[in-house]
Amino acid sequence: MICYLCKSEKNEDEFILRKDGLRYKMCMDCNEEVQKKKLENKGKRLFHTEKDRTCYKCMRFLPVTNFTRRSTGTYFSACKECNKYEFSHKRRARLLEAGGKFTQKEFNDLLKKFDACPMCKRKWSDIPLPKHKKVPWTADHIIPINPLPGQKQGSNDISNIQPLCFSCNSKKGNRV
Ligand SMILES: [Zn+2]
Ligand SMILES: [Zn+2]
Ligand SMILES: [Zn+2]
Numbered sequence: 001m002i003c004y005l006c007k008s009e010k011n012e013d014e015f016i017l018r019k020d021g022l023r024y025k026m027c028m029d030c031n032e033e034v035q036k037k038k039l040e041n042k043g044k045r046l047f048h049t050e051k052d053r054t055c056y057k058c059m060r061f062l063p064v065t066n067f068t069r070r071s072t073g074t075y076f077s078a079c080k081e082c083n084k085y086e087f088s089h090k091r092r093a094r095l096l097e098a099g100g101k102f103t104q105k106e107f108n109d110l111l112k113k114f115d116a117c118p119m120c121k122r123k124w125s126d127i128p129l130p131k132h133k134k135v136p137w138t139a140d141h142i143i144p145i146n147p148l149p150g151q152k153q154g155s156n157d158i159s160n161i162q163p164l165c166f167s168c169n170s171k172k173g174n175r176v
Contacts, residue, residue, distance in 0.1 A: 003027035004081050005034075005058055025085040026058070034059050046077075055079035057086070094145050100157030107139055110158060117165035127165050140164035140172070 002009050004025050015023040016031060024031065037059040046054040047061065054061050057078045067075040068083065076083060116123045117137070127136035139161050143154025154160045164172075 001025070003030055004085050005030040005060075030058075053079075055082055057082035100155040100160070102139075102156070102158035102161055106158040107161065107163075110161065111137065111163050114163050117168055118162055119164055119168040122165060124165075127167075130166070133166065136165050137163040138166050138169045140169050144172075 001012055001015055001023070003015070006027060006029070008027070010027050012023060014027050014029075015025070016028060017023055026034070034057075041059070046056060048054060050064075052061055052063055053067055053075060055067070055078055058081070060079065062079055064075065066079045066081070068080055069075055078086065114124075114137075117127070124136050129136055140163065141154045141156070142160050142162050143152065145154050145156060147153050
């Protein structure tokens with residue numbers, strides 16, 4: 001595994017095991033450093049200037065370009081890297097929690113029933129492909145596996161899957 005902070009390749013057991021069986025992407029050495037800095041800064045406000053900000057997760061002081069800016073002009077409190085690794089963790093944890101799984105074959109069989117995106121009705125062949133994509137569709141959870149509070153959670157079973165084009169999928173945003 002590669003630690004996203006110090007970028008060095010380390011053995012799996014040098015990363016903290018989480019309750020859900022996954023491991024943090026930050027190595028124990030870096031985590032120790034971060035905890036030390038957090039202690040030093042306890043009770044203090046994080047240091048921000050106009051050009052740089054402190055990430056509350058990794059405690060690094062980074063240029064603002066490393067932080068996602070909201071449309072309201074404020075910034076996320078975790079840097080992009082922390083956000084990314086934290087999010088992928090949460091997503092995988094949710095997938096586990098949702099239960100069920102589908103195979104590539106099941107998805108391919110399902111795909112045969114669709115010649116167009118069920119949401120925007122564009123034919124797969126009419127959808128322009130972005131550079132990094134090989135196919136225009138993605139597997140979408142019909143009932144989201146990360147629902148809004150109070151809504152029921154969908155499963156990760158093939159019965160809850162539909163192919164959606166990537167632009168419809170991204171319109172659904174975080175509610176995958
Ligand atoms: Zn590290
Ligand atoms: Zn960070
Ligand atoms: Zn679509």
